[in-house]
Amino acid sequence: MDNAATTPVRPAAIRAAEAAMERWGNPSAQYRLGQDASKELKEHRRTVAGALGCQPEEVIFTSGGTESDNWAVTRGAGRRGGHIITTNLEHSAVLEPVKALANRGFDVTYLPVDGSGHVSAEDFKAALREDTVLCSMMLVNNELGSIQPVAECAKAAKAFKKDIFFHCDAVQGFLKVPFTPRDLGVDALSVSGHKIGAPKGIGCMYLKKGVKLPPLILGGGQENGLRSGTEPTPMIAAFAAAVAEGFQEQKAEMERLAALRDYAARTLQENVADLKLLSPGDAPHILAVTLPGYKSQPVVNFLSDRGVYLSAGSACHKNKPSHVYAALGLPKPWLDGALRISFGHASTKEDVDALVHGLQEAKAMLFTTLS
Secondary structure: OEOOOOOOOOHHHHHHHHHHHHOOOOOOOOOHHHHHHHHHHHHHHHHHHHHHOOOHHHEEEEOOHHHHHHHHHHHHOOOOOOEEEEEOOOOHHHHHHHHHHHHOOOEEEEEOEOOOOOEOHHHHHHHOOOOEEEEEOOOEOOOOOOEOOHHHHHHHHHHHOOOOEEEEEOOOOOOOOOOOHHHHOOOEEEEEHHHOOOOOOOEEEEEOOOOOOOOOEOOOOOOOOOEOOOOOHHHHHHHHHHHHHHHHHHHHHHHHHHHHHHHHHHHHHHHOOOOEEEEOOOOOOEEEEEOOOOOHHHHHHHHHOOOOOOEOOOHHHOOOOOHHHHOOOOOHHHHHOEEEEEOOOOOOHHHHHHHHHHHHHHHHHOOOOOO
């Protein structure tokens, strides 16, 4: 029930990684073993690009969403200073680099969200300034499942000033909601493999052709000279295999996950007294609920002891209060009892039923709070 944190690795991805480890050539080597590895790497890049709806040369392999977010934000802002627009519900992989830029003298506008977790495109347009250099807005929020108006905001930014660098964190959107970077109109976009059934430690960044971004790592010139270092071919092979399988299943899986989310929302509200929805989730795989009067971490721990796993928010919070839920302006008991339920390719109705039973037990056995 915590697939927004990570997902089981698909068997096809495991097989692809094993095969790549057996064919262990360095893609930069000029003899046949290396040339074969280079050909396979090109094919994997084409696979990922096909699912993203972009050109292969626009796909830069990275270690995942955090690296891609950091790279796009820190390098996309440039060195000259200026104004940055982001939102107050971004992942910490965006908010922390933005904070670092603010410490270097950049001025930052954090767009608020409404009670359902959505940013206003009109607020974004009003925030644009002549000195705006960078905008970063996630596509799908990782704790609420709310979809943000990225395309409308990117279009407005480019109409206002063409050289504004627009980045989108699409980690929770890739293969969960339909989009292409071209349709969104962004310059850079982040994707993570372990959210879609690939191993942890692999992902990519889309960088629009013609857009200049300073290199992240200097050295041998891999990844179009932008991220040097010998490519992790087994991880890339696994990533491509997960992408291929997920892309083929995308339409049917979106429908299945939406039905599962709706079943969970209905069943939980019918069978767990006082449970409330924080957000129904625009994306099909995320459902935020709360048990007012209970602390979420004891509930998470109670369920974990019974083999049911969900979270009190993003896995990156590590017991810190969720800034996303706080941004909704909810009463403290609602915030204290917030829980994130999220689904993936291995989720079933039986998982939801186990969660319902676990929450019923938790309510019967755990103490309420006075908050």
